[in-house]
Amino acid sequence: MVAVSAPHRRPALIILVIVAALTCLALGWWQWGRFQSGTGTGQNLGYALQWPLFAGFVVFAYVRFVRLERETDEPGDPGSERPTIVKPAVQREIPDGILPERRTPAPAARRTQDPVLADYNRYLADLHAQDLHEQMRAAGLDARETERSAG
The missing domain is CATH 1.20.890 (cAMP-dependent Protein Kinase, Chain A)
Known part of the structure; x- marks a missing residue:
């Protein structure tokens, strides 16, 4: 039987997400206070708006991590109440035309020696x-x- 790591089984990661999000929100509140002070500038306002976005990203990344982990659950897991979706691991290719073409070196016979x-x-x-x-x-x-x- 394969043990699937459920969200309640990773307390260290949950604590890290909570601490990181709260830290980002605290830094945003601190920058807001700096902006409202007599020496505050527009840069402080920018940071005050930026830090909550970082907190949101931390939460978003954790939720995305949990969803991706659930998608790769083993089929037929007895602890799972919902049907599992197993997506085969497919290597993704970069479409042609996105990256610049590499130059091919000239053969040694055609190279002119300086x-x-x-x-x-x-x-x-x-x-x-x-x-x-x-x-x-x-x-x-x-x-x-x-x-x-x-x-």
């Missing part, structure tokens, strides 16, 4: 080789000296 870029890449490769040679010499692993001493 001579300045090629010179710069050779310069970087030489610097890297010199750096490796100096690091090996500092570590006592110089290949030329090792071959001479071994012979």
Whole structure:
């Protein structure tokens, strides 16, 4: 038997929703008081109207969460009084034309090599080789000296 989490079985989430909504309403009330004071501005009025919307969104998100969870209940759940609706998990596709098209890279044969870029890449490769040679010499692993001493 699969245990379905009913709304009364998640007290921590319900407490979080209540605390978040009350906090948003308290902040809206505080901003309303700031707006009515002598130093209040239109920005305080905007915040006073915005915070209750946040509180409403918290409640809306919780209700939506509960509805989505109920829609995915297991079929034939003995604790369920109503018939369960099971929607198959379908992967949603992004319709064509919404996202910009990706450019396809040109094949390597058709790419033209910039001579300045090629010179710069050779310069970087030489610097890297010199750096490796100096690091090996500092570590006592110089290949030329090792071959001479071994012979």
